[in-house]
Structure formats: C-alpha cells, structure tokens
Amino acid sequence: MHAPTPPELDKPSFTAGSTAVWAGDCVELLRRMRPSSVDLVVTSPPYNIGKEYERPMSIVAYLDWCEVWIRELYRVVKPNGTFWLNLGYLELEGRAKAIPIPYLLWQRNPFYLIQEVVWQYGAGVSARTSYSPRNEKFLWYTKSPDTYTFNLDAVRDPDVKYPNQKKNGKLKCNPLGKNPGDVWYFPKVTSGENRSSKERTPHPAQFPIAVIDRIVKASSNTGDLVLDPFVGSGSTLEACLLNGRRGMGFEIKPEYVTVASQRLLGVQRRIEAEKGQLELALGV
C-alpha cells in the first residue's frame, strides 16, 4: 500500500510505508485539501495550557481557532466518516477549576456526537483540594448519525468473567469477547529514569499507541485514509502502519517532524523485517 500523496498538496516532508507527513500549519494545509476525502480523523490538538509546542492565546482566541480547524475537518471528512478528538481541561476564571474543553466547543462543532469515552490513564499529579485527575475525554463524532464504521469484533475485550456461560444451549457471550465499554484503561506514556515507557519518544504529549490502535481498528477499514492534523510524534500514523491504513499527518514544529519520521521509518522497517522472516519460514 502506497503513502497518500494528494495532488493538491506539495510533496510531503517524508513518507514511511503507507503514511506521509507534511510540515506546516494544519489550517493552511487543510484548506488546500479536497472536500469529502478522508475516512477518519484522530487527533489531539494543543490545549492552550502553556506546553512548549503552544503559542499562548486568550481563551476566546483559542476557541475561535479550534472552531476554524474543526470546520475544515468537517469539510474534508467523507459523509460516512468519523472524527475522534482528544482534548483536556482548561481553567475558566470565576467559573471552573477544570472544564473539559469539548464542552466549550459544543455550539461550534458541526459533527454529530456519538459518544464520550473516558480514558483513564493511571498515575498522574496529586491534587490537594480536589480528587487527583486521572482521566481525559475522547469524543467520538461522525458526520452521519447512523452511517459510520464501527468494527466492534475487531476490538472486543477477551477478558470475560464467565466465557462458557450458556442460555438455551448457546454461549451467552460472544467468543471474541465483550464490548470494551466507554471507560478505557490505558497507562500514560511516561518519561524519567527507570520509569520511561518503552514506546516513549522525545515528544512531551505522546498518545499511548494502544488507545489509537483501538480507535483505528474500530472506526476504519483496511486501506482507508486516516488524518491526524496535529501529528506530534506520529502515534496515529504508527497505528495506520500496524493496521494497513493509509495515514496523513500535519505538524508545525520541524523537530517533531523529525521525531515522527525516525519513529515511523523504524516501525516500517520492523514490519518489513517481520514480513520477510514470515515469508522465509513459509518458503514463499
């Protein structure tokens, strides 16, 4: 499967297997893309909380900016396409200590909301005046309320308490496992001496690949086009490589384009080596 190279965009900064990354501002790049061309968007934008890759903005300017790129995404997503958005919390002076950002965007987001999934990430900072924060939200949006991809069998959870329980002689539970539900436990990607996750790259806000793997498997099909307009270290595109999807990513910071290219070229080399070994073993 080839990397996507839409003619309306310039040459990508790099390609790795079925994925490609363009360096630049996602709003400018999105504006150049053809309408209704993307099957799935998975992304986590800056939260405007002072991270090193953020340009500080007032809350009003931040929400206006979010509306601009969300509307561009709506334009490029196919009529049966899907948009998964991970956003954190913001402080609203006098109103909220920590409000989920998607709540502030409710009136401005044209997509149809299917579900809010809670990602419980395990350890984190300890609070003194409230419960310690341990979750972020993933919002599952589609363009159509009823025509969208949901491959439940691809993501069933095999950890079933009574797998052999029967009713009228038939197994009660699907042999592939149960529906994983809307609260997902996946540990955060950690850094630091002796506690750094194996998948850690130098990017400070990396998704755990397991979360994105579930989303890509359930919300797209083999060969589909997946876009992450805030690609960072390339987690969404790694999930594309592992699952036979075509992936496009945009990233404004050249140093993260380099991080993503090293990561994705490494994953692609590993996939090709494993394929070579399998073919050798099978004598093909």
Ligand SMILES: C[S@@+](CC[C@H](N)C(=O)[O-])C[C@H]1O[C@@H](n2cnc3c(N)ncnc32)[C@H](O)[C@@H]1O
């Ligand atoms: C929260 S991080 C994404 C991390 C990513 N999910 C991962 O697993 O590595 C957001 C990324 O968006 C990039 N970014 C910020 N503004 C951008 C823009 N206007 N266009 C494209 N990328 C942008 C940042 O440099 C940062 O790498």
